[in-house]
Amino acid sequence: MRLSQFHLRTEKETPADAEIVSHKLMLKAGMIRKLAAGLYTWSPLGLRVLRKVEAVVREEMNRAGAIEMAMPSIQPKELWEETGRWAKFGPQLLKIRDRKEQEYCFTPTAEEAVTDFFRQEIASYKQLPVNFYQITSKFRDEIRPRFGVMRAREFIMKDAYSFHADDESLHAQYRTMYDTYTRIFTRLGLKFRAVAADTGAIGGSASHEFHVLADSGEDALAFSETSDYAANVELAEAVSPGARPAAAETLRDIETPTQKTCEEVAALMGIALARTVKSVAIMAGDGDGGGQFVLALVRGDHSVNEIKLAKLPGLADYRLATEAEILEYLGSEPGFLGPLHAKKPVRVVADRSVSALADFVVGANKPGFHIAGVNWGRDLPEPETADIRNVVEGDPSPDGSGALRMARGIEVGHVFALGRKYSEAMKCTVLDASGKAVNPAMGCYGIGVSRIVAAAIEQNHDDAGIRWPQAMAPWQVAVCVINPKNDPAVAEAAETLHAELNAAGIDTVLDDRGLRPGAMFADIELIGIPHRVVVSGRGLEAGTFEYRARSAAEAENLDRAALLARIANG
Ligand code: ATP
Ligand code: MG
Numbered sequence: 001m002r003l004s005q006f007h008l009r010t011e012k013e014t015p016a017d018a019e020i021v022s023h024k025l026m027l028k029a030g031m032i033r034k035l036a037a038g039l040y041t042w043s044p045l046g047l048r049v050l051r052k053v054e055a056v057v058r059e060e061m062n063r064a065g066a067i068e069m070a071m072p073s074i075q076p077k078e079l080w081e082e083t084g085r086w087a088k089f090g091p092q093l094l095k096i097r098d099r100k101e102q103e104y105c106f107t108p109t110a111e112e113a114v115t116d117f118f119r120q121e122i123a124s125y126k127q128l129p130v131n132f133y134q135i136t137s138k139f140r141d142e143i144r145p146r147f148g149v150m151r152a153r154e155f156i157m158k159d160a161y162s163f164h165a166d167d168e169s170l171h172a173q174y175r176t177m178y179d180t181y182t183r184i185f186t187r188l189g190l191k192f193r194a195v196a197a198d199t200g201a202i203g204g205s206a207s208h209e210f211h212v213l214a215d216s217g218e219d220a221l222a223f224s225e226t227s228d229y230a231a232n233v234e235l236a237e238a239v240s241p242g243a244r245p246a247a248a249e250t251l252r253d254i255e256t257p258t259q260k261t262c263e264e265v266a267a268l269m270g271i272a273l274a275r276t277v278k279s280v281a282i283m284a285g286d287g288d289g290g291g292q293f294v295l296a297l298v299r300g301d302h303s304v305n306e307i308k309l310a311k312l313p314g315l316a317d318y319r320l321a322t323e324a325e326i327l328e329y330l331g332s333e334p335g336f337l338g339p340l341h342a343k344k345p346v347r348v349v350a351d352r353s354v355s356a357l358a359d360f361v362v363g364a365n366k367p368g369f370h371i372a373g374v375n376w377g378r379d380l381p382e383p384e385t386a387d388i389r390n391v392v393e394g395d396p397s398p399d400g401s402g403a404l405r406m407a408r409g410i411e412v413g414h415v416f417a418l419g420r421k422y423s424e425a426m427k428c429t430v431l432d433a434s435g436k437a438v439n440p441a442m443g444c445y446g447i448g449v450s451r452i453v454a455a456a457i458e459q460n461h462d463d464a465g466i467r468w469p470q471a472m473a474p475w476q477v478a479v480c481v482i483n484p485k486n487d488p489a490v491a492e493a494a495e496t497l498h499a500e501l502n503a504a505g506i507d508t509v510l511d512d513r514g515l516r517p518g519a520m521f522a523d524i525e526l527i528g529i530p531h532r533v534v535v536s537g538r539g540l541e542a543g544t545f546e547y548r549a550r551s552a553a554e555a556e557n558l559d560r561a562a563l564l565a566r567i568a569n570g
Contacts, residue, residue, distance in 0.1 A: 001475070002498075003511045007044050010523050020216045022457035023148035025466050029527045031453075038145025038153030045527060046453070048474040050156065053452050054135055056187050056471055057158045064180040066131040066160050071113040073137060077103040079112045083425040094141045094153070106139035111422050111444060114161040118440075119428040125165040128430065128440060129173055133160035135449060149450045150410070151218075156449040163440040165432065167419075170441040174206065174417045177445045181210050181413050188452065189469025191459055193409065195221050196231040198307055199416060206417040211409025214458040221409045222391050226402030233406070234307045236391045237398040241356040249359040249373030257368045260335030262300025265361060265370050276300035276361045277354055277374075279337040281326050282309075284347075285317025293321060293329040295339055297350045299357070302389040309388045312349060330365045338362030339380055340371055350376075350383035410455040411448070418442040466528030467550050470570055475509040477501055477567055478529040480520050482536040484512050494535040497545070506567060525550065531567050 009030040018024040026032050031046030042050055058068065074096070080086035086093070086105070094106040107113065114132055122130065138157040145153050160177070164170040178194065185192040190212050197209040209232055211221055220233035231237075259265045262276040277297050284292040292314060298304050310316055326334060331343040339348045339362060354360070361372045376382055395404045422428070423439035432438045453472070460467045470476065479498045484491035494510060501508040509529070511520055517534075524532050534546035534555070545563050548555035558566060 001509045003509055003513050006509070008523065008527070009043070010526055018148065020147050020150070020458065021461055022150065022216075022454040025457050025461055025526070026148055026454065029466060031527075032149060034148075038142060038151070040149055040152060040154075045474055049453050049468070049472055050450060052472050052474070053188065053449050054156070054158075057184055057447055057449060058135065060180050060184045060187070061133050061158070061160065064131070064176050066133045066162075068134065069117075069132050070134050070136060071107065071110050071117070073107055073139070074104045075107050075110075075113055077105065079116060080105060083112055083422060085112065092140050092142070094139045107136075108138055108140045109157070109444075109446070110134070110159055111161065111418070111442075112426065115422045115426045115428050115442070118161075118163055119426065122163070122430060125430050125432050125438075128163055128165045129169045131160055131162035131173060131177075131443075133158060133445075147216075148454060150454040152450065155451065158447040158449055160445040162443040162445070163423075163430075164442070165430070165438075165440065167441055170417055170419075170443050171206075174415060174443050177415050177443065178208060181415065181445075181447070184447070185210060185212075185412070188456065188471050189460075190412075190452075190456060192412070193221065193223070193230055193407075195223075195409070196235055197414065198232065198235045208415050209409075209411050210413035210415075212412050212452075212455040212459060213407055214410055214455065215408050216458055217408035217410040219409045219411055220390070221407045222395075222404045223407065224397035224399060224402045225405055227397060227399055229397050229399040229401065231398075233390050234305065236404070238352065238387050238389050238391045239396050239398050240352045244356045244376070245358045247358050247373075247375035247378055249375075251371060251373045251375075251379050253364060254361070254370045254372050255368065256336070256370045259370070266300060269361065269372065271361070273301040274299050275357070275359070277338070277357070278302075278304075279339065279363055280304050281321035281330070281334070281337060282315075282318045283321050283325060284314045285319070292347055293325060293344070294318070294347045294349060295337070295342075296388055297339065297348065297354045297362075297383070298389045299351065299353050302351065302353065302392065305388055305390045308386070309349075312386055312388070332363070332365040333367055336363040336365065336367055336369060338365055338371060338374075339383075340374065341365045348380070348383050349388060350385050351389045352385055352387055353389065355383055355385040410451065410458065412452050412455055413445075413447045415445045416443060418444055460528075464522070465526030468528040468530060470530055473507075473528060473530050475507045475529055477506055477508040477531040477533060478511055478524045479508060480511040480517075480524065480532060480534045481514075482517055482534060484514055487537050490535055490537050490540060493540055497533065497535065501567070504564075530570075533563065533567075 011028050014024050015027045030043050032040040096104050135158045139154050162173045192212050194208045194210050197207045199207045222236040223230045259268050262278050266273045266276050280296040282294050329344045360374050364371045393406045397404050420439045429437040457466050479494050481494040498508050498510040530550050532548045544557040546555050547558045
């Protein structure tokens with residue numbers, strides 16, 4: 001490829017509206033352009049990188065025995081109603097109507113569509129196991145599309161779906177996909193980690209997420225220091241603390257005229273934040289919870305884990321209580337809430353660590369007051385106790401080995417053992433060995449192909465721009481020509497080298513744009529080409545090329561053999 005015949009448009013200024021480095025660099029390098037919120041055009045340069053990622057994913061999926069196919073982007077409402085997910089996905093589903101007023105959604109994932117395909121195609125257990133995959137656009141009407149292609153409304157996902165005659169076969173395939181993902185992210189040169197994950201809206205029994213580790217990651221991950229325990233904080237268990245100490249203090253009101261947060265109250269009283277208790281007022285869903293008012297209690301130094309809370313009986317569709325509801329049930333404004341002296345009966349759910357407290361501090365349900373010296377069993381009935389908080393650094397690991405450390409991650413892959421949730425809901429069956437119709441077990445396996453491009457930049461950049469891992473670079477080598485117009489011999493030598501490298505299977509671009517060296521090198525560094533070779537009149541005379549690895553501080557002059565060896569070594 002010759003850059004003079006390509007479309008490369010880089011920018012000197014760093015775009016002001018981009019928050020994270022990958023978004024900035026993708027715009028600056030001209031890889032993507034915004035069309036509308038969460039919708040991006042991939043420029044020719046961006047597309048080259050995207051295709052490299054796709055190629056690795058495709059190769060490894062094929063190697064694992066999965067079979068590629070393609071399903072429609074637009075899917076009928078009726079199909080999604082078979083599983084109840086038309087409603088469950090809610091506003092995340094991007095919907096359209098056709099001219100007959102029939103409703104459709106743009107596919108956010110394809111469990112329904114693939115199960116429909118399967119039930120038309122496959123009749124016998126003898127045809128199992130099978131794993132179908134596609135690499136296509138997916139659509140989600142994200143509440144907050146942001147960070148460029150990291151959280152977009154249209155994005156490229158590789159999604160695979162496996163079908164099995166029994167659970168054993170499903171778990172073997174789950175393991176194969178886990179290993180395949182490990183190969184994919186390793187080949188892409190990413191620092192990543194697999195963590196146990198919540199099964200969320202997709203459902204199922206086992207689930208792991210693959211995260212690229214980066215400070216800008218939206219997910220918090222917890223790892224044991226001493227074992228291989230690793231989980232998304234959404235899921236990571238906060239283990240029960242030791243036994244509750246005996247009550248030592250008497251109950252008393254504390255004047256807190258302006259102190260509304262636990263931090264302010266602890267500071268005023270000169271006590272540890274861990275002795276204060278935060279009361280979060282919520283309403284159980286109007287469905288099975290019947291609009292019940294609930295106080296969720298966590299220690300002042302902890303935070304509520306919304307996913308854990310929603311798993312408690314009756315709380316699946318909970319929401320935060322309104323100020324009017326808080327006034328009705330507790331008789332106070334927010335900032336002074338607590339489980340004592342409520343106006344109406346409330347359900348109290350205490351985190352394990354709150355249940356283990358003695359002599360703690362809560363809001364008094366009276367503006368300007370808190371209550372200290374509170375004790376379970378004496379001042380309050382024994383609470384309903386559950387794990388409802390996020391783990392924090394230093395908590396004991398739930399597997400009993402060591403303490404937890406925290407890291408941030410970008411979710412780039414997710415594997416689920418689904419079981420029979422979809423095959424049952426969609427009446428999808430195969431005949432087993434005895435001729436009986438049975439629902440196949442399923443697994444599903446996603447990779448955020450376009451998100452990987454951004455995630456890789458988060459891990460691989462410097463002041464000059466992107467530093468692509470080999471497997472993702474738009475080209476492996478840039479051959480830069482100084483003054484091609486003035487010096488035909490130089491132009492010819494560069495052409496020859498460019499052609500030779502490409503013929504040897506090394507993806508090489510010729511920078512024949514005739515730019516001044518400074519501008520040319522800045523572009524090549526910004527777009528992250530791993531190897532830069534400069535062909536100049538001076539070099540030709542000396543029989544050398546100037547070579548610089550993107551990761552090296554200095555350039556060096558190498559003869560042809562040494563140059564080829566250097567490039568071949570990566
Ligand atoms: P997230 O928690 O980041 O919203 P998810 O858990 O909803 O993602 P999955 O349903 O597991 O996503 O989809 C599979 C993969 O698709 C994810 O691991 C992620 O890499 C990618 N992905 C999901 N949503 C987006 C998005 N809005 N933009 C880009 N990639 C996405
Ligand atoms: Mg996920």
